[in-house]
Amino acid sequence: MVPNKQTIEDAHKRIANYVIRTPILRSAALDGIAGCKLIFKCENLQEIGAFKARGAMNAALLLRADDKTKGIATHSSGNHAQAVARAAKILGIKAYIVMPNNSSEIKRKGVKELGGEIFLCQPTQEAREQSLKDVIQRTGAAEIHPFNNYNVIAGQATVAKELLEDTSGLDVIIAPVGGGGLLSGTALTAKYFSPGLDVIGAEPQGADDAFRSMKSGKIERTDPNSIADGLLTSLGEKTFDIIRKEVKEIITATDKEIIEAMRLVWERLKIIVEPSAAVPLAVVFNSREKFLGKRVGIIFSGGNIDLDRACQLFSQS
Amino acid sequence: MVPNKQTIEDAHKRIANYVIRTPILRSAALDGIAGCKLIFKCENLQEIGAFKARGAMNAALLLRADDKTKGIATHSSGNHAQAVARAAKILGIKAYIVMPNNSSEIKRKGVKELGGEIFLCQPTQEAREQSLKDVIQRTGAAEIHPFNNYNVIAGQATVAKELLEDTSGLDVIIAPVGGGGLLSGTALTAKYFSPGLDVIGAEPQGADDAFRSMKSGKIERTDPNSIADGLLTSLGEKTFDIIRKEVKEIITATDKEIIEAMRLVWERLKIIVEPSAAVPLAVVFNSREKFLGKRVGIIFSGGNIDLDRACQLFSQS
Numbered sequence: 001m002v003p004n005k006q007t008i009e010d011a012h013k014r015i016a017n018y019v020i021r022t023p024i025l026r027s028a029a030l031d032g033i034a035g036c037k038l039i040f041k042c043e044n045l046q047e048i049g050a051f052k053a054r055g056a057m058n059a060a061l062l063l064r065a066d067d068k069t070k071g072i073a074t075h076s077s078g079n080h081a082q083a084v085a086r087a088a089k090i091l092g093i094k095a096y097i098v099m100p101n102n103s104s105e106i107k108r109k110g111v112k113e114l115g116g117e118i119f120l121c122q123p124t125q126e127a128r129e130q131s132l133k134d135v136i137q138r139t140g141a142a143e144i145h146p147f148n149n150y151n152v153i154a155g156q157a158t159v160a161k162e163l164l165e166d167t168s169g170l171d172v173i174i175a176p177v178g179g180g181g182l183l184s185g186t187a188l189t190a191k192y193f194s195p196g197l198d199v200i201g202a203e204p205q206g207a208d209d210a211f212r213s214m215k216s217g218k219i220e221r222t223d224p225n226s227i228a229d230g231l232l233t234s235l236g237e238k239t240f241d242i243i244r245k246e247v248k249e250i251i252t253a254t255d256k257e258i259i260e261a262m263r264l265v266w267e268r269l270k271i272i273v274e275p276s277a278a279v280p281l282a283v284v285f286n287s288r289e290k291f292l293g294k295r296v297g298i299i300f301s302g303g304n305i306d307l308d309r310a311c312q313l314f315s316q317s
Numbered sequence: 318m319v320p321n322k323q324t325i326e327d328a329h330k331r332i333a334n335y336v337i338r339t340p341i342l343r344s345a346a347l348d349g350i351a352g353c354k355l356i357f358k359c360e361n362l363q364e365i366g367a368f369k370a371r372g373a374m375n376a377a378l379l380l381r382a383d384d385k386t387k388g389i390a391t392h393s394s395g396n397h398a399q400a401v402a403r404a405a406k407i408l409g410i411k412a413y414i415v416m417p418n419n420s421s422e423i424k425r426k427g428v429k430e431l432g433g434e435i436f437l438c439q440p441t442q443e444a445r446e447q448s449l450k451d452v453i454q455r456t457g458a459a460e461i462h463p464f465n466n467y468n469v470i471a472g473q474a475t476v477a478k479e480l481l482e483d484t485s486g487l488d489v490i491i492a493p494v495g496g497g498g499l500l501s502g503t504a505l506t507a508k509y510f511s512p513g514l515d516v517i518g519a520e521p522q523g524a525d526d527a528f529r530s531m532k533s534g535k536i537e538r539t540d541p542n543s544i545a546d547g548l549l550t551s552l553g554e555k556t557f558d559i560i561r562k563e564v565k566e567i568i569t570a571t572d573k574e575i576i577e578a579m580r581l582v583w584e585r586l587k588i589i590v591e592p593s594a595a596v597p598l599a600v601v602f603n604s605r606e607k608f609l610g611k612r613v614g615i616i617f618s619g620g621n622i623d624l625d626r627a628c629q630l631f632s633q634s
Contacts, residue, residue: 270620303587311628
């Protein structure tokens, strides 16, 4: 069932002891550049460095006792992999993570450090799904999908809930959109806890499937090409359905704009955000007139980027 | 007068509306590496990117009305310059900042953005002091010394006060030491608000004047050579007097250790700290056995480092 007000409140209580209530930061300098008031919710400072810790934890806690015993499984090359491994570790159960064989060493290391068991596969959507199916058949583990799962969506919805509790008078919240778990959760929170508040999705131009899906009214696929590696997936049916109804619009940003926004965050806010997390701020800058004078909530989704890679991006920009 | 419990409480109330109550962060991964519980107080996320905003604000607010009208002045190549300019801006008075002519463009820009008036001088201690004297004689501005000033020390003492309020059961707090404003303030807060709590100073090996001063019992000078550019000054009489009595010991770290600690903070905590701010963590790692199993408060003093410079340091390490 699509999460409602109670579901989101319950999710928030359920995960409270397992995730960080991340801080909110402000910057007069960035406000000056943007021409609006920016309120930053820092999920890059969340456990495992991303909001994904919330949804995976909520979904894992909601599994029935006998479903849990055989462990949990997912396929992911990124932050959700670590989120599932961490949830399993907390619950004392096994985590089986299918990862493409081109996923970075640092991400595999993160999963291993959390005790997750990794299954490498070819880096195609089909291979990932087939491998996951095989693993589940063999182990009996329960799947936790990275976004097309209402319990995951309810968990991600708690990010915006905290933002609304810790600030006031927001006109709009901007969240990045990949598979749509964070954006759909944010939109539901706005609907139930702050009716009238606009929610906007921010997407890389090189993976603008959500932007096109909103136009066409059906889920569009993408052949993604962007440095925002957390946002390369297409929407799922569950997330698209919510986003179509509750999200005002999707705005895209180029990779150049994303890197510039990322650099500004590092320099001015003194925090590390990954490219995917910088897309909402890039959107504020490239659509300046839309946000002039408003109070704009920005969700920094994560901070998982290899430092050498980041330095390379900055030196080229 | 050396700040007492009441002075520090008053300072905290006085500056509360002008500075950020910075967040505290934890990292299970860093705890694992260090073998102790680390509680990080993030003054890198403070206004102007450093704790210096506190002391300058407290000192400026404490000036008598007629002393304030002619403005405030200091000499500084770093974070204190911006702190004084910001305090003046808030109070609607002038700030006169003497800066060595080899200070970085980015730091001058920071002062200018805050409306401070810059006077460049030769990069020697004598030239800086003489230039400041000239400026004060000409303008009638009140000097706010970066550390050898009890009102500044009381302001810096509020960092540890918040840390003690927001966590419990600390065994030790480690603060970096340059001129000693932060370390002496931290030691006074420990003395008044948590008697028995150890305070340790962390200093770059290449500028170990405080370490040597503690041994010799008098203020030692230094010919500093370290990447921790915020910690190159010697102690003042006021700070040394407090530190000698209230600080348990000074531990030094090499530049290599400082850069390694800095990289770990960026990678694991997803925040940007400058080299000076990473010295306490470097000390935890190089003196591991001293802190095993303890609850260790770490003050991250600031986050002002040029990104290109940081990338250069990381690539060489």
